[in-house]
Amino acid sequence: MAKILILNGAARKNGNTAKLIEAFTDGAKHSNNEVQEFYLQNMNIKGCLGCENCSKSVKGTSNPCIQNDDMRLINEAFAIADVVVFASPVYFWTITGTLKTVADRLYAKLRNLGYGGFPRKSVLLMTAGGSDYSLAVRWYETFERNLGWKNPGEILGTGKNRAAFDLDKGKLIVRETTDLLILDKIKNPLCVMQSGSLLRI
Ligand SMILES: Cc1cc2nc3c(=O)[nH]c(=O)nc-3n(C[C@H](O)[C@H](O)[C@H](O)COP(=O)(O)O)c2cc1C
Numbered sequence: 001m002a003k004i005l006i007l008n009g010a011a012r013k014n015g016n017t018a019k020l021i022e023a024f025t026d027g028a029k030h031s032n033n034e035v036q037e038f039y040l041q042n043m044n045i046k047g048c049l050g051c052e053n054c055s056k057s058v059k060g061t062s063n064p065c066i067q068n069d070d071m072r073l074i075n076e077a078f079a080i081a082d083v084v085v086f087a088s089p090v091y092f093w094t095i096t097g098t099l100k101t102v103a104d105r106l107y108a109k110l111r112n113l114g115y116g117g118f119p120r121k122s123v124l125l126m127t128a129g130g131s132d133y134s135l136a137v138r139w140y141e142t143f144e145r146n147l148g149w150k151n152p153g154e155i156l157g158t159g160k161n162r163a164a165f166d167l168d169k170g171k172l173i174v175r176e177t178t179d180l181l182i183l184d185k186i187k188n189p190l191c192v193m194q195s196g197s198l199l200r201i
Helices: 016-030 071-080 097-105 107-113 134-147 167-183
Strands: 003-008 034-039 083-089 121-128 150-158 191-194 197-200
Touching (some): 003 016, 003 097, 016 034, 034 071, 071 107, 121 134
Parallel strands (some): 003 034, 003 083, 083 121, 121 150, 150 191
């Protein structure tokens, strides 16, 4: 059983990304994993100040950042998570600013114990109007690689001009993928969903 932390960077609470997350969560719970999701849009999380106080803080402290905001909740969940899921729609060819702000704020935890101090598995879940994920995937893979995280892959769906996914079909696909992903049987589960049907894996 894994503890899965989902960082949901979508603005729309019931949009395409939410549906992909729902399908992923369904799959993750189906294989007895614990899921905790943060809907970042509703949280009070400021940008990183770049002050570097975190690198001078006591090693292993639970909240090494001097800012006292909702990032504390995420830091607590991050400390015990086995898998971190970055979920976002594509906004101007990359992840949303909301999600990037939280990724920047993880810097404090990572600086405090060193980049190798939090080995994690992680997953990228994204939706888009089109199909160009290249910039977002490049950011994600660079982030993972430099932190020494294990990257089982990306699940990329397409919202097709905001049309809803066929959730039932999509759920089955993502659920199967999630089962395999959490069990680590798929090495690179890059899949693109279009209205619920699997285009590529
Ligand atoms: C500000 C903004 C920027 C966007 N930029 C892109 C983009 O660069 N490429 C793309 O394929 N879709 C883009 N989209 C479309 C969304 O990625 C797509 O509709 C997505 O599925 C929305 O997710 P949501 O329903 O969870 O909000 C953009 C949408 C918005 C609102």
